[in-house]
Amino acid sequence: MAQITLDGVNKVFGKNTVIPSLNLEIGKGEFVVFVGPSGSGKSTLLRLIAGLEETSGGRISIEGKDVTMTPCGERGLAMVFQSYALYPHMTVRQNMAFPLEMVGESKASTAAKVEDAARVLDLTRFLERRPSQLSGGQRQRVAIGRAIVRNPTAFLFDEPLSNLDAALRGSMRLEIMKLHQQLESTMIYVTHDQVEAMTMADRIVVLNHGVIEQVGTPQELYERPANLFVAEFIGAPKMNRIGGRIAAAMGAETIGIRPEHLRIVEGEGTWQGSVELTENLGAESHVHVLCGEAGSLVVRMAGAPSVKAGDKINLSPAEGFTYRFDHEGKALR
């Protein structure tokens, strides 16, 4: 059963329609990621659910109750902000106790819940510190702790990891996933990072200009993108697109081939080209190849690159992994 339902929800700022009418259902215990480029309306959508923005139309319901007009505090949701939004004048303990204090929870029960959350998040040593004395990752954990203590219906995360460095981002990603397994509560997570989306989500909602381009599991999005936008957004490096006569020959306006589905072949290949440059990532390499009519293509290969800039090589796409799109960018199946 759907726990959070958006029914024809839209948002207009002045003359600017940020989100045209949109429907979405989020199930209990699901980890849903809203992903899209900046300006895609993903944060606005999250803020509409949180109640920090008023809807311009449509209905939002949580657990069957219409909350469209309910103030944000009373929707039973907890939010983790990009800037963490910790109260700088309070200690970690006071920060985490604040939401409980606001609902008049008893001192003893507040203390117990804060201690519990601190233990889960490994914050016990820092309870008497102020946010300014903590590192970015610790601050983020405090923000999550402040959300946990309330035992909310759902957690909302607004790009929570984008202020952290790459290494910390990876470990916090794992911590949030573990937390989701532990708490089994609904989480809605906004990010522009498709790696976060792919690794964390039960279901991904791909947004573009306030419109849902596709909803599906990471695997579905990767294997069966509904359109060119999703195809190019999911997967790194980006899917190669080829238009013109080559696409027309396959009955499409555009065809897409993922870099991992292109092979460098000995002898005759589908396309000939010369290597422009290679990027060596250690475990894999990306080879940029300029092929006459097909344009510039990227090939992903395991290990160190076997070719070097200037080499003339032949490329062939793997059988059955060519995506076809019509003139509107819709996938042809």
Added chain:
Amino acid sequence: MHSTPQQREGRLLLAPLVAFLIVFLSFPALVDIVYALSDVTFQTMRAPQIVGFRNFGVVLADPEFWAACWFSLRFGVLTAIIECGLGLALAIFLSPIVSRHGWTLALIMLPMMVAPSMVGLMYRLVLHEFAGPLPHYLTLWFGTSPAFLDANNAFWTLVVVEVLQWTPFAFLLFHVAYISIPAEIREAAAMDRATAWKILWRIELPMMKATIAIALGIRFIDGFRVFDNVFGLTGAGAGGSTMSLSIYIYQSFFKGGQIGQAVAASVLMFLASLVVLYGAAVLKAQLDRRRMAA
């Protein structure tokens, strides 16, 4: 002693500042100390006779000095509290308007643009018992008007005048502090079910604490040493009722010609402010230590 090139360069760059301080601060300070310990009048300014601490004894025994101290203290504390209270309330209530329409800030700042002595003179006219428009209309409409400038009311009239002129200053400080609180913090508090009132008391005011302390301090200092607008409006006032410490010093210097006593009073004022500042610093250090220990 060897010094690195950086140290030599630092000393060279500091030299103008040190020279400035010597010329503009230590010379007057030295003259002040000599005069405070001397019997000196306008006729004997170049040949002061050292008499020890007699001037201090005279000043401390003068009831007018203590009355002036009391006036300045009361005036400083009251105006500081009222100005900061009003400024804070205005900053919070007007912040939606002021942050959207920047020009309204200029409007609110206007009173600060007028020279305080001009403000004193203006109110002297406006409130004048016979010539002033305000008493005139009050009498016309209500049949009676308070004597704004007599010995009983002058203090409160001055407080109102000071508050009207300097509340904008407090407002400006609080406005800046208020709008610099990140929006996400307020949103987080709202998500945490804090009411607007709770957000104000538990989040916003504590975050503005430093600004509130600074504003109170600045406004107290300004009120305590008040001179020009009081001097322009009431002078020492009826029966010395509005004699601030600065006016006391001025009067004994220029009117009484008792330069030694006037300077002694100013030295006392300086020592008192040193004690207050030192006390505040010690208090703050103690609070910080307690916080670190906790």
